[in-house]
Amino acid sequence: MRIWAGGAVAVASLWLAVSSGLAQQNPAMENPSVVQPKSMAPTTAPLSVGANSFSEGQARDLLVSRGFSDVSQLMNDSQGIWRGTAKNGTQRVRVSVDFKGNVSAQPE
Known part of the structure:
Protein backbone atom coordinates (compact mmCIF):
# COMPACT_ATOMS: atom_id res chain seq x y z
CA MET A 1 0.00 0.00 0.00
CA ARG A 2 1.43 3.39 -1.01
CA ILE A 3 0.54 6.59 0.82
CA TRP A 4 1.09 9.85 -0.93
CA ALA A 5 2.52 12.31 1.62
CA GLY A 6 1.32 15.28 -0.39
CA GLY A 7 -2.24 13.90 -0.18
CA ALA A 8 -2.19 13.98 3.62
CA VAL A 9 -1.05 17.59 3.56
CA ALA A 10 -3.73 18.47 1.01
CA VAL A 11 -6.44 16.82 3.12
CA ALA A 12 -5.24 18.63 6.26
CA SER A 13 -5.18 21.96 4.39
CA LEU A 14 -8.67 21.36 3.03
CA TRP A 15 -9.97 20.52 6.53
CA LEU A 16 -8.46 23.72 7.92
CA ALA A 17 -10.01 25.83 5.16
CA VAL A 18 -13.45 24.24 5.58
CA SER A 19 -13.47 24.43 9.39
CA SER A 20 -12.34 28.07 9.45
CA GLY A 21 -14.97 28.91 6.82
CA LEU A 22 -17.66 27.25 8.95
CA ALA A 23 -16.56 29.22 12.00
CA GLN A 24 -16.89 32.46 10.05
CA GLN A 25 -20.35 31.48 8.82
CA ASN A 26 -21.55 30.31 12.24
CA PRO A 27 -20.75 32.82 15.01
CA ALA A 28 -21.91 30.28 17.61
CA MET A 29 -18.71 28.33 16.92
CA GLU A 30 -16.73 31.28 18.25
CA ASN A 31 -19.18 32.27 20.98
CA PRO A 32 -17.43 34.77 23.26
CA SER A 33 -19.85 33.96 26.06
CA VAL A 34 -18.23 30.60 26.70
CA VAL A 35 -14.74 32.04 27.09
CA GLN A 36 -13.78 32.32 30.74
CA PRO A 37 -12.53 35.77 31.73
CA LYS A 38 -8.94 35.92 32.99
CA SER A 39 -10.11 37.05 36.42
CA MET A 40 -12.73 35.02 38.24
CA ALA A 41 -13.48 37.98 40.54
CA PRO A 42 -16.72 39.86 39.93
CA THR A 43 -16.35 43.20 38.26
CA THR A 44 -18.10 46.47 38.86
CA ALA A 45 -17.21 47.65 35.35
CA PRO A 46 -20.05 48.43 32.96
CA LEU A 47 -21.49 45.30 31.41
CA SER A 48 -21.70 44.77 27.66
CA VAL A 49 -25.11 45.29 26.12
CA GLY A 50 -26.17 42.66 23.60
CA ALA A 51 -28.37 39.70 22.86
CA LEU A 74 -32.84 36.11 37.39
CA MET A 75 -34.60 38.42 34.95
CA ASN A 76 -33.25 39.17 31.47
CA ASP A 77 -33.64 42.92 30.98
CA SER A 78 -34.14 44.89 27.75
CA GLN A 79 -30.34 45.18 27.34
CA GLY A 80 -29.83 41.40 27.39
CA ILE A 81 -28.36 41.37 30.91
CA TRP A 82 -29.47 38.82 33.50
CA ARG A 83 -30.13 40.59 36.83
CA GLY A 84 -31.00 39.37 40.30
CA THR A 85 -29.66 39.11 43.83
CA ALA A 86 -27.35 36.65 45.56
CA LYS A 87 -25.19 36.28 48.63
CA ASN A 88 -21.49 37.01 48.50
CA GLY A 89 -20.39 35.48 51.79
CA THR A 90 -22.97 36.85 54.23
CA GLN A 91 -23.70 40.04 52.30
CA ARG A 92 -26.69 40.26 49.94
CA VAL A 93 -25.67 41.85 46.60
CA ARG A 94 -27.24 42.75 43.25
CA VAL A 95 -25.72 40.59 40.53
CA SER A 96 -25.64 40.89 36.74
CA VAL A 97 -24.39 38.63 33.96
CA ASP A 98 -23.90 39.96 30.43
CA PHE A 99 -23.75 38.04 27.14
CA LYS A 100 -19.97 37.72 27.39
CA GLY A 101 -20.14 36.05 30.80
CA ASN A 102 -18.97 39.13 32.71
CA VAL A 103 -20.31 39.11 36.25
CA SER A 104 -21.01 42.30 38.19
CA ALA A 105 -21.90 42.52 41.88
CA GLN A 106 -22.90 45.59 43.87
CA PRO A 107 -24.15 45.93 47.46
CA GLU A 108 -27.94 46.13 47.75
Whole structure:
Protein backbone atom coordinates (compact mmCIF):
# COMPACT_ATOMS: atom_id res chain seq x y z
CA MET A 1 0.00 0.00 0.00
CA ARG A 2 1.43 3.39 -1.01
CA ILE A 3 0.54 6.59 0.82
CA TRP A 4 1.09 9.85 -0.93
CA ALA A 5 2.52 12.31 1.62
CA GLY A 6 1.32 15.28 -0.39
CA GLY A 7 -2.24 13.90 -0.18
CA ALA A 8 -2.19 13.98 3.62
CA VAL A 9 -1.05 17.59 3.56
CA ALA A 10 -3.73 18.47 1.01
CA VAL A 11 -6.44 16.82 3.12
CA ALA A 12 -5.24 18.63 6.26
CA SER A 13 -5.18 21.96 4.39
CA LEU A 14 -8.67 21.36 3.03
CA TRP A 15 -9.97 20.52 6.53
CA LEU A 16 -8.46 23.72 7.92
CA ALA A 17 -10.01 25.83 5.16
CA VAL A 18 -13.45 24.24 5.58
CA SER A 19 -13.47 24.43 9.39
CA SER A 20 -12.34 28.07 9.45
CA GLY A 21 -14.97 28.91 6.82
CA LEU A 22 -17.66 27.25 8.95
CA ALA A 23 -16.56 29.22 12.00
CA GLN A 24 -16.89 32.46 10.05
CA GLN A 25 -20.35 31.48 8.82
CA ASN A 26 -21.55 30.31 12.24
CA PRO A 27 -20.75 32.82 15.01
CA ALA A 28 -21.91 30.28 17.61
CA MET A 29 -18.71 28.33 16.92
CA GLU A 30 -16.73 31.28 18.25
CA ASN A 31 -19.18 32.27 20.98
CA PRO A 32 -17.43 34.77 23.26
CA SER A 33 -19.85 33.96 26.06
CA VAL A 34 -18.23 30.60 26.70
CA VAL A 35 -14.74 32.04 27.09
CA GLN A 36 -13.78 32.32 30.74
CA PRO A 37 -12.53 35.77 31.73
CA LYS A 38 -8.94 35.92 32.99
CA SER A 39 -10.11 37.05 36.42
CA MET A 40 -12.73 35.02 38.24
CA ALA A 41 -13.48 37.98 40.54
CA PRO A 42 -16.72 39.86 39.93
CA THR A 43 -16.35 43.20 38.26
CA THR A 44 -18.10 46.47 38.86
CA ALA A 45 -17.21 47.65 35.35
CA PRO A 46 -20.05 48.43 32.96
CA LEU A 47 -21.49 45.30 31.41
CA SER A 48 -21.70 44.77 27.66
CA VAL A 49 -25.11 45.29 26.12
CA GLY A 50 -26.17 42.66 23.60
CA ALA A 51 -28.37 39.70 22.86
CA ASN A 52 -27.87 37.25 25.71
CA SER A 53 -26.83 33.74 24.74
CA PHE A 54 -27.21 32.31 28.25
CA SER A 55 -30.31 30.67 29.65
CA GLU A 56 -31.32 31.66 33.18
CA GLY A 57 -29.95 28.34 34.45
CA GLN A 58 -26.59 28.90 32.77
CA ALA A 59 -26.35 32.44 34.18
CA ARG A 60 -27.20 31.07 37.65
CA ASP A 61 -24.57 28.31 37.31
CA LEU A 62 -21.98 30.92 36.30
CA LEU A 63 -22.78 32.97 39.40
CA VAL A 64 -22.50 29.90 41.63
CA SER A 65 -19.17 28.97 40.00
CA ARG A 66 -17.92 32.46 40.92
CA GLY A 67 -18.73 31.87 44.60
CA PHE A 68 -22.20 33.39 44.93
CA SER A 69 -24.91 31.52 46.81
CA ASP A 70 -28.65 31.82 47.35
CA VAL A 71 -29.12 33.24 43.83
CA SER A 72 -32.62 34.69 43.31
CA GLN A 73 -34.68 34.27 40.16
CA LEU A 74 -32.84 36.11 37.39
CA MET A 75 -34.60 38.42 34.95
CA ASN A 76 -33.25 39.17 31.47
CA ASP A 77 -33.64 42.92 30.98
CA SER A 78 -34.14 44.89 27.75
CA GLN A 79 -30.34 45.18 27.34
CA GLY A 80 -29.83 41.40 27.39
CA ILE A 81 -28.36 41.37 30.91
CA TRP A 82 -29.47 38.82 33.50
CA ARG A 83 -30.13 40.59 36.83
CA GLY A 84 -31.00 39.37 40.30
CA THR A 85 -29.66 39.11 43.83
CA ALA A 86 -27.35 36.65 45.56
CA LYS A 87 -25.19 36.28 48.63
CA ASN A 88 -21.49 37.01 48.50
CA GLY A 89 -20.39 35.48 51.79
CA THR A 90 -22.97 36.85 54.23
CA GLN A 91 -23.70 40.04 52.30
CA ARG A 92 -26.69 40.26 49.94
CA VAL A 93 -25.67 41.85 46.60
CA ARG A 94 -27.24 42.75 43.25
CA VAL A 95 -25.72 40.59 40.53
CA SER A 96 -25.64 40.89 36.74
CA VAL A 97 -24.39 38.63 33.96
CA ASP A 98 -23.90 39.96 30.43
CA PHE A 99 -23.75 38.04 27.14
CA LYS A 100 -19.97 37.72 27.39
CA GLY A 101 -20.14 36.05 30.80
CA ASN A 102 -18.97 39.13 32.71
CA VAL A 103 -20.31 39.11 36.25
CA SER A 104 -21.01 42.30 38.19
CA ALA A 105 -21.90 42.52 41.88
CA GLN A 106 -22.90 45.59 43.87
CA PRO A 107 -24.15 45.93 47.46
CA GLU A 108 -27.94 46.13 47.75
